[in-house]
Amino acid sequence: MDTNYDPHMLQLYFQYGRLTAKTLGSLLSELGEMADIGAGIYGKHYAIPMHLPTLEIETARTGDSFKMTLGEGWLPSVSKGKNDDIVINIPKKLGIPLLIGYLLLRAAQMGLNLHNELLDDRIKQIELKLKQQELNKVMKSEHELVPQLLPKANITVKNLFQNEDIKIFQIYDIDIINRKGNGIKK
Numbered sequence: 001m002d003t004n005y006d007p008h009m010l011q012l013y014f015q016y017g018r019l020t021a022k023t024l025g026s027l028l029s030e031l032g033e034m035a036d037i038g039a040g041i042y043g044k045h046y047a048i049p050m051h052l053p054t055l056e057i058e059t060a061r062t063g064d065s066f067k068m069t070l071g072e073g074w075l076p077s078v079s080k081g082k083n084d085d086i087v088i089n090i091p092k093k094l095g096i097p098l099l100i101g102y103l104l105l106r107a108a109q110m111g112l113n114l115h116n117e118l119l120d121d122r123i124k125q126i127e128l129k130l131k132q133q134e135l136n137k138v139m140k141s142e143h144e145l146v147p148q149l150l151p152k153a154n155i156t157v158k159n160l161f162q163n164e165d166i167k168i169f170q171i172y173d174i175d176i177i178n179r180k181g182n183g184i185k186k
Helices: 021-046 096-111 117-130 136-141 145-162
Strands: 009-016 054-062 065-073 077-080 086-089 166-171 174-178
Touching: 009 096, 021 054, 021 096, 021 145, 054 096, 065 096, 096 117, 096 145, 096 166, 096 174, 117 174, 145 166, 145 174
Parallel strands: none
Antiparallel strands: 009 065, 009 166, 054 065, 077 086, 166 174
């Protein structure tokens, strides 16, 4: 299990009996909304007039399971400067995928009372990695970021737990749901 988390990638794995378009669409929409809120707070804090990083699908593999890597996408913006110079703004990568992974793991730990040494250890490792990211500047100065996003992460994880078709759900190779054989693995 890789514990050297890339802050610009979020790895999710599902094994399912049936995966509906609505289930997948809702999950991607919820993750995208969390990413947009996080990037928006960063942009508001620094008054950045450019495209902010977003969460985009890097890879997706399917079969009876779905492995997805979400990355931090960005678009440069072009504008005119004071002397009619062309100004190209390239946004910084903020570490949004790592933040979303952290929020989902915290939601599983807190809201669903999943406590074990492995999960606690992984959350601490991700917290350390988050402190090294650009987004951490806003997380420190604007205490609204995590409290604003954690309820959305709780809803996302709760919806996955309530979907009986999801047999296994992992974040960064950490089992959050494992209904194979003997119920949910905790």
